[in-house]
Amino acid sequence: MLDTIASLGRWGLNVFERLGRGHIFLLRVLASLGSVVVRPGLVVRELYSVGVLSFLIILVSGLFVGMVLGLQGYVTLSTFGAENSLGVVVALSLVRELGPVVTALLFAGRAGSALTAEIGLMKATEQLSAMEMMAVDPIRRVVAPRFLASIIAMPLLAAIFSAIGVYGGMFVGVGLLGVDPGSYWSQMQAAVDLNADIVNGVIKSVAFGFVAAWIAVFEGYDAVPTSEGVSRATTRTVVHTALAVLGLDFILTALMFGDPA
Amino acid sequence: MLESIIEQQPTPQEPLVAVRNLHFARGDRPIFNDLSLDIPHGKITALMGPSGTGKTTLLRLIGGQLKPSRGTVHVDGQNVHKLRRGALYELRKRMGMLFQTGALLTDLNVFENVAYPLREHTKLSEELVRDLVLIKLEAVGLRGARGMMPSELSGGMARRVALARAVVLDPMMIMYDEPFTGLDPITKGTIVTLIKQLSQTLGLTSVVVSHDVEETLGIADYIYVIAEGRVIEAGDARALTDSTSDWVQQFLHGRPDGPMPFHYPARDYAQELLDGR
Numbered sequence: 445m446l447d448t449i450a451s452l453g454r455w456g457l458n459v460f461e462r463l464g465r466g467h468i469f470l471l472r473v474l475a476s477l478g479s480v481v482v483r484p485g486l487v488v489r490e491l492y493s494v495g496v497l498s499f500l501i502i503l504v505s506g507l508f509v510g511m512v513l514g515l516q517g518y519v520t521l522s523t524f525g526a527e528n529s530l531g532v533v534v535a536l537s538l539v540r541e542l543g544p545v546v547t548a549l550l551f552a553g554r555a556g557s558a559l560t561a562e563i564g565l566m567k568a569t570e571q572l573s574a575m576e577m578m579a580v581d582p583i584r585r586v587v588a589p590r591f592l593a594s595i596i597a598m599p600l601l602a603a604i605f606s607a608i609g610v611y612g613g614m615f616v617g618v619g620l621l622g623v624d625p626g627s628y629w630s631q632m633q634a635a636v637d638l639n640a641d642i643v644n645g646v647i648k649s650v651a652f653g654f655v656a657a658w659i660a661v662f663e664g665y666d667a668v669p670t671s672e673g674v675s676r677a678t679t680r681t682v683v684h685t686a687l688a689v690l691g692l693d694f695i696l697t698a699l700m701f702g703d704p705a
Numbered sequence: 706m707l708e709s710i711i712e713q714q715p716t717p718q719e720p721l722v723a724v725r726n727l728h729f730a731r732g733d734r735p736i737f738n739d740l741s742l743d744i745p746h747g748k749i750t751a752l753m754g755p756s757g758t759g760k761t762t763l764l765r766l767i768g769g770q771l772k773p774s775r776g777t778v779h780v781d782g783q784n785v786h787k788l789r790r791g792a793l794y795e796l797r798k799r800m801g802m803l804f805q806t807g808a809l810l811t812d813l814n815v816f817e818n819v820a821y822p823l824r825e826h827t828k829l830s831e832e833l834v835r836d837l838v839l840i841k842l843e844a845v846g847l848r849g850a851r852g853m854m855p856s857e858l859s860g861g862m863a864r865r866v867a868l869a870r871a872v873v874l875d876p877m878m879i880m881y882d883e884p885f886t887g888l889d890p891i892t893k894g895t896i897v898t899l900i901k902q903l904s905q906t907l908g909l910t911s912v913v914v915s916h917d918v919e920e921t922l923g924i925a926d927y928i929y930v931i932a933e934g935r936v937i938e939a940g941d942a943r944a945l946t947d948s949t950s951d952w953v954q955q956f957l958h959g960r961p962d963g964p965m966p967f968h969y970p971a972r973d974y975a976q977e978l979l980d981g982r
Contacts, residue, residue, distance in 0.1 A: 576768075
C-alpha cells in the first residue's frame with residue numbers, strides 16, 4: 445500500500461518536474477525568437493520542411509474530409525428538405541472545427557514527429573553538444589527556427605485544408621448528389637462570418653500550432669539520447685499533441701462560441 | 706589596481722586548465738571525489754583510465770557543459786562555472802572539442818561543417834572562408850572530400866573533418882574525446898600524427914581522453930590516470946610504466962582482474978544459485 449502511494453507520489457513529482465522543464469524551455473525558445481528574425485533564411489528552410497512537405501497529406505485529407513462532410517450533410521439535410529444548406533454545414537464544420545483540429549493532428553503526425561526525431565537524433569549523435577562547444581546556442585540555431593516555422597505553417601495549412609474541404613463537399617453535394625451550385629455557394633457566403641468563424645478558426649489554428657510546435661521541439665530536446673529514448677519521445681509528441689489539441693479545442697470553442705446570445 | 710589586474714592574468718607558467726577539489730555525481734553515483742589536476746600550456750596532456758571512470762564527463766566539466774557539485778575548474782584564468790552564458794561562449798570559441806563520433810552536422814557537407822564556426826562567429830568574406838576551410842581540410846588530408854556528406858564518410862574521415870572544424874577558429878586548446886576508438890591501425894596512426902602535428906605546429910594545448918594505452922603514451926607529454934573518482938597516478942610515459950601502483954599496472958597491461966575487479970559487485974555466487982532452487 446505504502447509502495448503504491450510512494451510510486452504515485454514519484455510519478456506526480458516527475459510529471460510536475462517535466463512540466464516545469466517544459467515551461468522553462470518555452471521561455472528560452474521565446475527569448476531566442478528575436479535572433480531568428482535576424483536570420484530569416486533559417487525559418488524559410490524549416491517552413492519548407494514542416495509546411496511544404498506536409499502540403500500533400502493536408503490536401504488529400506482535406507479533400508476526403510470535405511467529401512465525407514458533403515455526403516453525411518446531404519443525407520441528414522435532405523431528410524428535412526434543407527439540402528441547399530449543404531454549403532453552410534460543410535464550410536462551418538471545416539472553418540470552425542475540422543480545419544484547425546484535423547490539420548493539427550495531421551501536423552503532429554507528419555511534421556511534429558519528424559521535428560522530435562530530428563532534434564532527438566541530433567542530441568543522441570552529440571550534434572547539439574558539438575554546437576554548444578562551438579559557442580552556438582542550439583536553442584537559437586536549431587529549436588527556435590523550427591518552432592517559429594511551425595507556428596507560421598499551421599494556420600496556412602489549416603486554411604488550405606478548409607478550402608480544399610469545401611471543394612470536396614461541393615464535388616459530392618453538387619457534382620454527385622445534385623445540390624444546386626448557386627445555393628451551395630450563396631448560402632455559404634451568407635452564413636459564414638469573417639470575424640465569428642474565419643478569424644476564430646485562424647486563432648484556433650495558431651494556438652494549435654503553438655502547442656504542437658512546443659511539444660515537438662521540447663520532446664526532441666528533452667529526449668533520452670538513445671534510439672529507444674528518441675522513439676519514445678516521438679510517440680509522446682503525437683499522443684500529447686493530440687490530447688492537448690483536443691482539450692484546447694474544447695476550451696477555445698467554449699470561449700468563442702459558448703455564449704449563444 | 707593595475708597590479709591586481711596583472712596579477713589575475715595567467716602567466717605561461719600557470720596551467721591553462723586548473724581543476725581543484727572537484728566533486729561530481731550522477732544521481733547517487735559519485736563520479737569525481739576531490740579530483741584535482743593541472744593541464745599546462747602548449748603540451749599534450751592525456752587523461753586515461755578504464756571505461757566509466759568519468760573521463761568524458763571531465764571534458765564536459767572543463768567545457769562548462771556540466772556543473773560540479775563542489776570544486777572549481779579554471780580555464781585560462783576564468784572560473785568556467787561562474788561565467789555567464791555570453792562569457793562562457795566567448796571562452797568556448799577558444800576551445801575546440803573533438804567528439805568521439807565526430808558529431809558532424811548531418812545536414813551540411815564536409816565544407817560547410819568546417820565553415821560552420823566561421824559563418825556563426827565571423828563576418829569574413831566568402832573567399833576568405835573558402836580559403837581557410839580549404840587550408841584546414843588540406844591539413845587533415847580531406848580537401849578532396851569537401852563536397853561529401855557526413856553519411857558518406859568513414860569513421861576516421863568523419864573524425865578528421867571534425868578535427869578540421871575544431872581548429873578552424875584557431876583555438877588555444879583542443880579536447881579530444883576518445884580519438885582512437887573504433888579506428889583501423891592506419892587511421893589511428895593518422896589521427897596520432899595529426900594530434901602531434903597540430904599541437905607542435907600551432908602550439909595548441911591538447912587534452913586527450915583515451916584508454917588506448919600505446920597511442921596515448923606515444924604522444925602525451927603528461928598523463929593522468931583516473932580511477933575511483935580521483936587521480937591515482939600522474940607523470941610522463943616512463944613514470945607510468947615504472948609505476949608500482951596495482952591500478953596502473955592492471956590498466957597498462959590490460960589484466961582482466963586486479964584492483965578493478967572483473968565482477969560487478971554482487972551477492973555470493975553459490976548462495977544466489979542455491980536461492981533460486
